[in-house]
Amino acid sequence: MISDSQRKTLEFIRRYVAEHGYAPKLHEIADGIGIKSRGVVHRYVQALTDQGYLEHEPGKHRGLQLADVDGANESENTLTLPLLGKIAAGMPIQAIPGQDEISLAEFFLGPGRFALKVQGSSMIDAGILDGDVAVIKQQNHAHSGEIVVALIDNDEATLKTIKYQAGLVQLIPANQSMQPMIFEPQRVQIQGVLVGSFRRY
């Protein structure tokens, strides 16, 4: 059980730690969540500590007072990740205004979706590597430029960018060392289009 303000506090601390590498001061948290009283912030931090969201060395001053730990109480195991911001070379992490969570469900789940494990490197230039998981939305049509799972001659399945040209279907790998393949439309059956991909390290 975690209250609204406690949640806001926790979010802020996570963001701050990610951004700076060390914990914020109570005053900074207060600023960050839009209140003025350090005492109030302390109350929230205390509550979060009690519930295991934070670790906390009492009294410690200047430097690392707060150690952040898992925010994953199993009862609150949600489909969302805190989205802390953008990272680019040469810049501090920037918060994305108005967005602080990313919903995996929204990203990947939906009617008619399934996953395929990608083998080989034919889509490497599109950032899809060997071993990645491709999320496919099942449908039997596609537009030029979409990446599709196509079945050729009812026999071979392949993941390629599709292009329609001059009454023919091109299946284009994203790999400079491989050639596009060209077929008559009736030989190519679309099984689905790529809607997402992910991998784990």
Next chain:
Amino acid sequence: MISDSQRKTLEFIRRYVAEHGYAPKLHEIADGIGIKSRGVVHRYVQALTDQGYLEHEPGKHRGLQLADVDGANESENTLTLPLLGKIAAGMPIQAIPGQDEISLAEFFLGPGRFALKVQGSSMIDAGILDGDVAVIKQQNHAHSGEIVVALIDNDEATLKTIKYQAGLVQLIPANQSMQPMIFEPQRVQIQGVLVGSFRRY
């Protein structure tokens, strides 16, 4: 025995919890099911609690909790994608034996994880493109070869492969057109390591 409105209430609560990870307020439920009276909502919630569909801490704000009834929490269902098999150029889709589901939660959720949106193309050869979402596990140490979020001089954050060599720290971009950067260890603070990434098309 559960009435129509009670079912609507329960469904709304389930949806809300799946989306937010915490329980709604009575007022939000009222809005959600299209009525105006918190009192009425309270009556439904009471009934659902009595029948074992919900657990309820009286008085607490957002004190509702889904009771796991036999069918389990559908967060389980919504967190998985059917995994149909492997796809490789030139082969039909092959089923992966003994594996027919892939759990997004297992892939991405865990203690201390957060997401960052990647800007720029410094990791393009590692299959991480501009706009991808990187899933980071917060920790302040890393091994050579891991991809980390590193803070340089408490100022710039960057996503790079880390390598320790001769008492120095190398941060290596995965982009042929960019050069590794070399620092003394005390200038580099590790904020987390990359554990996953995903994108949507």
Next chain:
DNA sequence: TCTCCATGAGAACTTATAGAGAACCACGCC
């Protein structure tokens, strides 16, 4: 028609949570 009962509105009440601010305590650095 009359009763029963589920539904809904909303008022009145209680309690939880939020926030301010003050006073006090602890640490780290001259």
Next chain:
DNA sequence: GGCGTGGTTCTCTATAAGTTCTCATGGAGA
């Protein structure tokens, strides 16, 4: 040791949220 910064512990107040009511309505069925 004194000072400043920042953490801790209070009290007080306001508001938000949960709870408990009463009342009204409208449909189902005896």
